[in-house]
Amino acid sequence: MCLLPSLSTPGVLTCSVTPTVATASSSPLQFFTSRSSTHPSRFSTGPAVPLARTNTWPKDVGILAMELYFPAQYVDQTDLEKYNNVEAGRYTVGLGQTHMGFCSVQEDINSLCLTVVQRLMERTELPWDSVGRLEVGTETIIDKSKAVKTVLMELFQNSGNTDIEGIDTTNACYGGTASLFNAANWMESSYWDGRYAMVVCGDIAVYARGNARPTGGAGAVAMLVGPEAPLVLDRGLRGTHMENVYDFYKPDGSTEYPMVDGKLSIQCYLRALDQCYAVYRQKIQNQWKQAGIDRPFTLDDLQFMIFHTPFCKMTQKSLARLMFNDFLSASNDTQISHYKGLEAFRGLKLEDTYNNKELEKALQKASLDMFNRKTKASLYFSTHNGNTYTSSLYGCLASLLSQHSAQDLAGSRIGAFSYGSGLAASFFSLQVSQDASPGSPLEKLVSSMSDLPERLASRKRMSAEEFTAIMDQREQFFHKVNFSPPGDIKNLFPGTWYLERVDELHRRKYARCPV
Template sequence: MTSIGIHDLSVATAHYVVDLTELAEAAGVPPQKYLTGLGQEAMSFPAPDEDIVTMGAAAALPILERHGTERIRTVLFATESGIDQSKAAGVFVHKLLGLPSGVRVVELKQACYSGTAALQMAAGIVARDPREQVLLIMSDVARYQLDTPGEPTQGAAAAAMLVSADPALLELEPTTGIHTADVNDFWRPNDSTTAMVDGGLSLRAYLASLMGAWDDFHARGGAGFHTIERFVYHQPFTKMAQKAHARLSQHTSHAVSPNALKGSLDYNRLLGNSYTASLYVGLAAMLDNSDDLAGRRVGLFSYGSGSVGEFFTGIVQPDYAQHRRREATLAALEARRPLDIEGYRALHSAHTESSQDRETPRVTSGPFRFSGIQGQARQYEAN
């Protein structure tokens, strides 16, 4: 049987960064509430000429530079920060990246889970014709109202991956566990630029989804807990991954391994929540910061509020270390410009999803920018 999985993985983020110690002090709360309680140190924040398209294209560009476009027949764009109710964000990316016309493009939505739905779809496409590759992009801006409990869990990032036969990074194993339940823990109405969230309910729904997905995975003959060397979890904040692994360990009657999450929290702690990209930013961090994973099994849990969860596993490939992008990701994190609290609040308050014609100021130093709206249609350009 042909192996299928993640052949390449790339991460991009936004122009600005907000220090959570400064945010805590401005809010009049102890910084440790964010640093320790949430496990977050900073959050990326987009410039006025950035959005899910510019970040998604920036994440995908290095993949195309390394592998070319000849075998890509599908682009899947997963997001819960959609910019249009009809046109897929990936169509804008298709043009920015100069992809050929013989490529299908579609957008997927189910809160933070849809990136994993796209990955499973991509695996099916490649299984049908192993000559094809799928470009998968997950890009989001997590935005909550100012002065609310969700504010310190904002963030912005994109992850792009190439799904192919004979993957260089991670071979997907076929068994998955799935759990779906109608829960109003988190949603964003069409007339709102910020999400609604019931924090306590969302925590309980996440853990219930994890237990349900694991039980389904186990019932379908998935790998035993003791055979999984590392775990990566969806991270609305990094402390959530630690809580999740402790609960799953208890659920399966295993001790919590101190190395189970090693490396996987490093990038999300500095980026904040990136919704659909969060799990795969965590995977990139684990691969980038561990040199001993070749041949090891990794367990991944994807959660999207509302809610859908999925647990699945993959085998890290022998030469994965030669294909990592650690230096590029660290450079992107370092390149962000610090944004003081006054500037952050002003940008947050000025955000609009209006379709009125306008030009955006040139701010981002990234490879692509949102240049404005003409004739009520969004415009993008290379920077």
């Protein structure tokens, strides 16, 4: 897809790899080039010194740069409504989604991740040996042993850099967040050698024919993690909840399709949200008390809030749910009066309200203004591309950056909720840099996402019949061997990696479309 708006052909990249050699005592720490910029700019934070040598924390570890990839074709949800003979608005209004991206047989999880990593490295102009850890989060498993990370090592071969820690993490849609935490933990440990970490999240979300199929999607996100970042992970502020449930799982290795208990999955999501938010609030309030601040934490302390988004309406319900948590925690009349229209629900317990439609309606009305201010902008990618599982939350982060200026975001705190069925969930937050000046790290990060609407609009619209035929084709080739995928690579964005062949021993060979 087009990552450089000044170019006429989507997906064409012109950056070359800088021949700088990174060492533990002299990491390049270069700022990435903005898509709209014609002159490369560099990281200006100075050399990164490994923790083992300094016995101090690296400063402001977080996200330095991002790349977002999605397939070159989509199906319109209104076409699917007609094709599936359901009432108008079932998907567009009921799910809150307009388009759904999807992959042909030519693309798999390996090719998606190859593409997004290659593009991030080329755009940042980083040397391939400046990466010391690479983590992959995915639930799109095509091999029960061989990790996606091992395939990505093909990109590092020419640099000679084989000293790269990290491997795949799998638990439904949570793997990307676990990978991000692992990357930050490595950087704040004695094992950090001064190089960058990279986190890759990607999935192909497909469902069997039926009600769940319109909630699919496909995409990948790559994030460069390092010190002095414009998006800093709040240290010590993670609320996590994990338990054993069967709301969504994939026990049958002969098919791409999951087993889903939709009603249970929504309840598990909301229960995990309640639990994670409670832990996060307690931790941040403890930090505040140590700093002499004695007051409750509420959503008012988050300028933006992003969520894992299985479908967009779920996100709106989730923000409303957080407001309900704040309402029940309010301890005096002044605090309670802040929540108009919820007085009748004061005596309810969280665990008794997951299926309370009257409460849900009141909450969505009470939280609508907050949703429009804090969360709606983050749903642009999900609205137009659908669910991307592990990368869904980070697609929302990219959307938030694409819909706001650096000045709008500067100094804010972004709350983030990550959920993976089965289940694993965390609530954490990112502090945005105060510096939004031209050429600042924040301004460059924001500008790198600013053309997201244009890139989404450059995709090809496929009919519901064509989409269904490609889904049938994916079923046909799922475990097939000794074949080359059907299709013309001209239908892919320039620079996209694709599956060229699967041999008789299931070994996969990839190639890259011309740039």
